[in-house]
Amino acid sequence: MEKKRVVIKIGSSSLQHPETGKIDFLKMERLVRELCDLRNRGLDVCLVSSGAIAAGRMFMGIKELPMHIAKKQACASVGQARLMMTYQKLFAEYHQTAGQVLMTKNTMLDHVSRKNAQNTFEELFALGVIPIVNENDTVSTYEIQFGDNDTLSALVASLVSADLLILLSDIDGLYTDDPHSHPDAELIENVDVIDETLLHMAKESTGSDVGTGGMATKLTAAKIATKSGADMIIANGKDAGILHRIFEGNYVGTLFHSHYDEDFYISDFIEETL
Ligand code: GLU
Secondary structure, eight states, X not given: OOOSEEEEEEOGGGTBOTTTOOBOHHHHHHHHHHHHHHHHTTOEEEEEEOOHHHHHHHHHTOOOSSOOHHHHHHHHHHHHHHHHHHHHHHHHHTTOOEEXXXXXXXXXXXXXXXXXXXXXXXXXXXXXXXXXXXXXXXXOOGGGOOOOHHHHHHHHHHHTTOSEEEEEESSSSOBSSOTTTOTTOOXXXXXXXXXXXXXXXXXXXXXXXXXSOOHHHHHHHHHHHHHTTOEEEEEXXXXXXXXXXXXXXXXXXXXXXOOOOTTOOHHHHHHHHO
């Protein structure tokens, strides 16, 4: 697969041990190694990583769920810093530099903020840095939050004019039905048009209950990415090795083909849809 700039989104469930909810360092290490290898192939790489709230909750030993908003934000404050500390350490082992970019809906809606963010990303790529993006959960309340990193990663892909967005999920891709309850459900390998039938299938199939993104948010992400001129792939994040397999054309997943739409404006889409 010939690509120049890729955005990769990893969900909380792919970064933690399901039994304890604690960070799975082996998975995180493999992910970082794969990302560094993509950099070494000459690609601009951007990671959108969830897991701040979960990491903070674990570190603070908070058992109760659901948490009220201020507590979630406090957990994000602690967790985001810890997450970055771990990423920095792992990236340094492979001689790569990671930078942190935290965004809210306003970053995308406000023309000046959006332009600033775009310039920052360009500069980071020019410096060879791998930006690690998350929502600024500590300050983003209901009015200004995206809520899920599927949508955020698609907006980032659009902002940086990426040619590929990869959503690493806890499922192999988009199925015709919920594969947990319908073993005969089939994986859809290629999507050219996001139509009503597909939206219906997405409603039927499930996502994880750890992160916030289900299949419906992944289709919203696919709309944003493909209209912005990027292909989008949903693949299983249980083994980060899927990343090099994607570039070798040997992977299991769902590929949404890009259809650049010159009338697609991010800020209009956010205001109308999100
Ligand atoms: N921004 C949230 C976090 O880092 C996660 C959102 C999501 O899972 O989509 O904890």
